Every structure is written in C-alpha cells, then in structure tokens.
Amino acid sequence: MNGAMLTAQLSAATARMELVLSGLKDASPAALDDCANLTEMACQELIGGIAAARTGPDADRDAEALEAALELRARIRQARRLLENVYRFHTGWNRLLGVRAGGYLPDGQAAPFPGAGRLCLRG
Amino acid sequence: MNLLAGLSVTAGALNAYDQVLEVVQNNVANSSTPDYAEQTQNLEPLPFDVTDGAVGGVELGEVSSARDQYLNQAVRSQTVLLGQAQQNVTSLTALQSVFDVTGQSGISAALNNLYSAFSAWAQSPTDSTAQQSVLTNASALAQAFQQTAANLQTISGNTASQIQDTVTDVNNLIGQLQGYNQQIMNGNTHDASLDAQVDSTLDQLSQYIDFSAIQQSDGSYEILMNGQTPLLIEDQQYQISYQPVGPSATAAYPSGPPTASIVSSSGVDITAGTTGGQLGALLNIANTVLPSYLGDGNQQGDLNSLAQQFADTVNNLLTSGNISDGDPSNGVPATPGVPLFTYDTTNGTNVAASLAVSSTITPDQLAAIQPATDTTSEVSNGIALALSQLATPQNSSQEGDLDGASLSFSSFYGELAARVGGLLDTANNDLTVQQSAVAQAQNQRQQSEGVNLDQQAALLLQVQQAYDANSKFLSVLDEITSDVIQMMDPSTTT
Numbered sequence: 001m002n003g004a005m006l007t008a009q010l011s012a013a014t015a016r017m018e019l020v021l022s023g024l025k026d027a028s029p030a031a032l033d034d035c036a037n038l039t040e041m042a043c044q045e046l047i048g049g050i051a052a053a054r055t056g057p058d059a060d061r062d063a064e065a066l067e068a069a070l071e072l073r074a075r076i077r078q079a080r081r082l083l084e085n086v087y088r089f090h091t092g093w094n095r096l097l098g099v100r101a102g103g104y105l106p107d108g109q110a111a112p113f114p115g116a117g118r119l120c121l122r123g
Numbered sequence: 124m125n126l127l128a129g130l131s132v133t134a135g136a137l138n139a140y141d142q143v144l145e146v147v148q149n150n151v152a153n154s155s156t157p158d159y160a161e162q163t164q165n166l167e168p169l170p171f172d173v174t175d176g177a178v179g180g181v182e183l184g185e186v187s188s189a190r191d192q193y194l195n196q197a198v199r200s201q202t203v204l205l206g207q208a209q210q211n212v213t214s215l216t217a218l219q220s221v222f223d224v225t226g227q228s229g230i231s232a233a234l235n236n237l238y239s240a241f242s243a244w245a246q247s248p249t250d251s252t253a254q255q256s257v258l259t260n261a262s263a264l265a266q267a268f269q270q271t272a273a274n275l276q277t278i279s280g281n282t283a284s285q286i287q288d289t290v291t292d293v294n295n296l297i298g299q300l301q302g303y304n305q306q307i308m309n310g311n312t313h314d315a316s317l318d319a320q321v322d323s324t325l326d327q328l329s330q331y332i333d334f335s336a337i338q339q340s341d342g343s344y345e346i347l348m349n350g351q352t353p354l355l356i357e358d359q360q361y362q363i364s365y366q367p368v369g370p371s372a373t374a375a376y377p378s379g380p381p382t383a384s385i386v387s388s389s390g391v392d393i394t395a396g397t398t399g400g401q402l403g404a405l406l407n408i409a410n411t412v413l414p415s416y417l418g419d420g421n422q423q424g425d426l427n428s429l430a431q432q433f434a435d436t437v438n439n440l441l442t443s444g445n446i447s448d449g450d451p452s453n454g455v456p457a458t459p460g461v462p463l464f465t466y467d468t469t470n471g472t473n474v475a476a477s478l479a480v481s482s483t484i485t486p487d488q489l490a491a492i493q494p495a496t497d498t499t500s501e502v503s504n505g506i507a508l509a510l511s512q513l514a515t516p517q518n519s520s521q522e523g524d525l526d527g528a529s530l531s532f533s534s535f536y537g538e539l540a541a542r543v544g545g546l547l548d549t550a551n552n553d554l555t556v557q558q559s560a561v562a563q564a565q566n567q568r569q570q571s572e573g574v575n576l577d578q579q580a581a582l583l584l585q586v587q588q589a590y591d592a593n594s595k596f597l598s599v600l601d602e603i604t605s606d607v608i609q610m611m612d613p614s615t616t617t
Contacts, residue, residue: 010604013600013604017600021559024559025562025566026566027566027567027570028566028570032585032586032589032590033589033592035589035593036589036596039596039600040596042596042600043596043603046600046603046604047603050603062611065607066608066612069604069611070608072604073601073604073605073608076600077556078552078559079597080594080597080601082556082560082563083590083593083594083597085560085564086563086586086590087586087590089197089564090582090583090586092193093583096193
C-alpha cells in the first residue's frame with residue numbers, strides 16, 4: 001500500500017468533512033442535504049483511494065497516514081455529534097409541538113404533531 | 124357605515140399601526156442589544172357586522188416575543204457543555220504541566236539519574252564518590268516527589284478557590300434574576316430590554332451550571348439547578364454554597380485531603396448531581412482527578428502509592444543487604460544495611476510530600492553486599508546490582524503495582540502522566556465539538572424564530588430525510604477510517 005497516496009486520500013476526505021462540519025453548524029435543511037452529498041463523495045473517494053493505494057509500496061504503520069486517519073476520524077465523530085444535535089433539536093421541538101397540539105398518548109408519549117393537512121379554525 | 128364610524132375605524136387602525144411601528148423601531152433600536160429577541164405585534168381583526176354596529180378594522184393583540192423558550196434552552200444546553208469543556212481544558216492543562224514526560228526534569232529525570240547512580244555504584248560498590256552520588260540523586264528524587272505533590276496541592280487549592288468563585292458568581296446571577304422577577308411580577312411584562320437582560324443573564328448562568336428556566340404564567344422565571352434544586356422561585360432566591368469536606372474518622376485515610384461539596388440552601392448535598400458547566404468540571408477535577416494522584420479519604424492517590432512503593436522497594440533491598448561482612452571467625456557480626464528513604468508513615472496520602480533521604484544515613488552506610496543464603500553465595504555488589512535493575516525489572520519484586528498491574532517504576536510514572544494527557548486530549552476534542560455545537564444551536568435559534576407551524580412541519584420532514592442520509596454515510600465513513608487505523612496501528616482503540 002502506498003503511504004503517501006493513502007495520506008493524500010485521507011486528507012482530501014478530511015477537507016470534505018470540514019465542509020460537512022461547516023454545513024452542520026449552519027443546520028439549515030439545504031445545508032444538511034449538501035452534507036449528505038459531501039459525505040457520500042468522501043466515502044466513495046476514500047474507498048477508491050484505499051484500493052489504489054494497495055497497489056503501491058507497503059503503507060502499514062505509516063506514521064503520516066495514521067495521523068491523517070486519526071484526524072479524519074476525529075472530524076467524522078465531531079460531525080456525528082453535530083448531526084445528533086440537529087436531530088435531537090428537531091425531534092424535541094416536534095414532541096413539544098405534539099404535546100401542545102394533541103397532548104399525551106395513553107403510554108405517556110407525546111401525541112404526534114399533525115404536520116400535514118392541518119385545518120385551522122378561527123372563531 | 125356612517126362617516127363617524129368610518130373615521131373611528133381609520134383612527135383605530137392608525138393607532139394600531141402606529142404601535143406596530145413602535146415595535147419595529149424598538150427592534151431596530153435594540154438590534155445591538157445582546158440576546159434581544161425580535162418582537163412582533165399581533166393585529167387582531169375586529170368583528171364587522173353592520174346589523175349590530177360592529178365596524179370591523181383591527182386592534183392590538185398582545186405583544187408576543189418571537190423567542191421560544193425551547194430555542195433558548197437548546198442553546199443553553201450546549202453552552203453548559205461548552206463551559207464544562209473549557210474548564211476541563213484549563214484545569215487539565217495546568218495539571219499536565221506538573222508531569223514532565225520528556226525525561227528532562229521532575230520525577231522522570233530524577234528516577235533515571237538515580238538508576239544511573241545505582242548502576243555506577245554497582246560497578247564500584249566501595250567507591251565513596253559513587254556512594255555519594257547515590258545519596259545525592261536519591262535526595263533529588265525525593266525533592267522531585269515533594270515538588271510534584273506541592274504543585275498538585277497548589278492546583279487543588281486553586282481549584283477550591285475557583286469553585287468558591289463560581290458558586291459566588293452563580294448566586295450573584297440568580298440575585299440579578301431575582302430583581303428581574305420582581306420587576307416582572309410588578310407588571311413590567313412587555314419590556315423588551317428586560318426580556319433581553321433576563322436572557323443574557325440566563326446565558327451567562329449556563330456557562331456555570333446546568334439548570335432549567337421555566338417561565339411561569341405571571342412571566343417570572345423559576346430556576347432549578349440540575350433540574351430539581353430550586354435557585355429562584357418568584358422573588359425568593361435560594362443560595363447554594365461550597366463546603367470542603369474532610370474524611371470521616373473511620374475512613375481508610377482519615378487524614379486525607381478534603382473533597383469539594385456543593386450544598387443547597389436547605390442543606391442538601393447536591394454535589395453528585397452537579398456535573399455540567401464550569402462548576403461540574405471543577406468538581407470533577409477536585410473530587411475525581413486530583414484525588415487519583417493525591418488521595419482522599421478512600422484512596423491513597425497514585426503519586427503517593429508510587430512514592431511509597433519505590434521507597435519501600437529500595438529500603439527493603441538495602442536492609443536485606445550488608446554494609447560490611449564483619450568477621451565471623453572472631454565473632455564480629457556483619458553490619459546490616461539501613462533504609463535510604465523516610466516518609467510520613469502515619470498518613471498514606473502524605474507520602475510523596477514527605478518523602479526524604481534519611482537524615483542519619485551516610486554514604487558508607489549504603490549496603491551493597493548481598494549476603495549468602497542456603498543456596499547462593501555472597502555477592503559483594505548484589506544489592507547495588509538489584510537496585511540498578513529497577514530500571515529494567517527482571518521480576519515482579521522489582522516492579523510497582525498500579526491497580527493490579529505490575530509495571531517498572533518509570534512506566535508507573537509514565538502511566539500517571541499519560542492519564543492526564545489522555546484526559547486533556549479528550550477535553551480538547553470536546554471543546555472543539557462544543558464550540559461548533561453552540562454555534563449550531565445559535566444558528567438553529569436564529570433560523571427558527573418567526574417560523575410558523577406549517578413551515579416547521581415541512582422543515583422537520585426535510586431534516587429527518589437529511590439526517591437519515593447523513594447518518595448512513597457518516598457510519599460508512601467512520602467504519603472505513605477505523606479499518607484503516609486498525610490496519611496501520613492495531614493497538615489504537617476504536
């Protein structure tokens with residue numbers, strides 16, 4: 001495996017993850033869509049990069065590649081935390097809206113929020 | 124509609140729109156106020172029915188804040204974690220500086236120098252210079268332990284002061300909120316600048332502690348620390364306090380250092396539940412991290428344990444040896460060795476701070492001779508050799524015991540330093556994540572203000588789909604990266 005090639009692939013994936021992190025911080029639906037596309041591209045490139053690197057000299061225990069991989073993993077886990085925050089935020093709000101709109105179900109869970117086809121009556 | 128009625132409607136509408144304009148101007152005027160929430164003016168339709176004289180038009184509805192408590196709580200929840208991460212980085216950075224792992228100074232260097240002195244002495248067991256070098260380097264090691272313990276105690280003292288300061292800050296902020304509650308309860312419920320002041324104070328509070336702020340029907344805020352301990356209800360403040368608590372008389376180490384305790388106004392110990400924010404981080408440093416080195420009522424502390432185990436190992440070797448052979452044929456017995464190190468034997472948590480070279484030992488009292496046994500003959504430098512082998516132990520009797528694991532004393536010390544290094548790495552990672560998380564929550568708050576329920580429902584659907592896609596790809600990417608790491612360094616934890 002070619003250590004330099006692998007390091008370059010890992011660094012490229014890390015650069016993509018930086019964009020993902022930026023998008024997750026923005027947290028708008030459009031930014032989240034972009035994040036998914038960027039992460040998918042990072043996956044594909046990294047898989048291809050590893051396959052190509054296997055044809056080169058041995059990269060096992062390559063210190064630079066290992067450091068680049070650890071850096072990438074840190075960014076991935078940071079992205080995961082931010083993604084979970086977005087999810088928690090929206091599901092929490094959804095539950096709150098559900099409680100306000102429909103109260104609680106018999107099992108104590110919040111009633112589902114009627115997200116579509118609402119009829120608004122004014123009197 | 125008659126002319127007068129028409130004029131009346133027009134006048135009412137103008138009055139209403141005038142107030143709308145005031146609200147808009149208020150928003151502009153307060154645009155630079157921290158935490159100011161945009162105010163919206165609701166215009167409510169009046170009934171229009173010519174048969175009973177209702178003339179229609181609009182009138183002012185209640186001024187409503189666009190800020191949702193949920194949005195603020197989401198930001199504050201992340202700020203609690205940010206405060207905790209920031210404090211952890213600050214405290215652990217100070218702690219890490221106590222442990223030099225480069226081998227250039229401190230315990231690590233002193234240990235290496237003493238091993239070298241043992242080795243030189245083993246080469247020339249009767250050489251007075253080599254003997255003196257052992258005493259000099261043993262003394263330097265003892266001082267290094269004392270200095271490390273003193274530095275840790277200084278950090279412990281600073282941490283206690285910071286806890287006290289944080290508790291004071293929390294009580295002061297709650298005091299400010301108490302004042303705002305009084306204003307609100309006196310009828311000042313639609314004051315945008317007061318609203319901003321309340322929010323700003325709550326945001327500051329979230330750096331220190333984990334709390335919930337529940338707005339009551341009268342507009343006042345009820346503040347509960349850790350979700351259950353009242354700090355503010357209506358205009359009544361409940362102060363928390365800091366108390367250092369020493370070990371009980373029946374504790375394993377009754378003379379051990381005190382731990383930090385946070386007590387509610389009713390005298391209830393709420394330390395265990397106080398894990399978030401700056402205060403939570405400080406309590407963790409004071410009650411978990413520092414005691415793991417310096418001890419408390421329940422544990423000796425690993426620095427003390429290392430000091431005692433090393434001193435005992437050296438002393439046991441020296442006292443098992445002989446300073447001189449004596450003259451058995453003339454009835455003169457061999458002169459047994461004497462201990463090199465002394466320490467406070469009455470308090471296990473004071474060993475590192477009290478470690479010293481015996482004030483009575485002289486260079487020529489170092490016992491180098493390993494006496495003959497039933498199966499082995501006397502070795503003139505056997506003890507000195509055994510001491511030099513502590514650098515690269517040959518068996519478990521030359522090693523220390525750290526939580527059941529046998530390690531060389533150098534590795535033992537390395538583990539202590541690595542522990543704080545690992546904690547600091549984690550804290551730095553947490554800090555990076557939390558800085559992003561707070562920015563993210565602030566963005567979410569900004570984006571969500573003014574979004575109506577229908578927009579919100581559509582947003583939820585979009586976010587749900589994006590979450591699923593992102594989650595899937597992140598999992599795949601994490602798996603690939605972890606495989607690469609494992610391939611290059613199987614010892615790395617996933």
